[in-house]
Amino acid sequence: MSIDWSTLGQVTAVSIGVTVAVVVVFALGVLGLARYEGAKEQGGTSTVGAAQAGLCCLACLAVVAYGIYLIVPQFH
Template sequence: MHLDWTALGQVTAVSIGVTVAVVVVFALGVLGLARVETVREKDGGTQAVGLAQAGFCFLACATVVAYGIYLIVPQFH
């Protein structure tokens, strides 16, 4: 049996990179929700920036997860 170590290394690097990116984007979404709560407690300002940040980040995470499921499930191809 022959292993293509270069391809295995590339897959590992991309997997780790995407995992870290999704975790960071999700954390930024949580930060956006925290900003909404902070503005709500102070009774001033607009909550739109925090909601937009959270919505965009969570949508990006959901898109990555959906794409991963698409790649795994052969019936979707």
């Protein structure tokens, strides 16, 4: 048995990159939700904050759904 170290390194790098990207997108979604709630408490509305939170949530859900699609062989 031999290990292809360059391929293992590529998989590790992509995994870390995607993980960081998903965490950043999720954090931006929480920030948008906080902006929306802050504007709501002050008597106004923040459509930008709500849109930001919604889009970031959808992006995170899309990444999770794609990951499940890749893992479960019945979906192929």
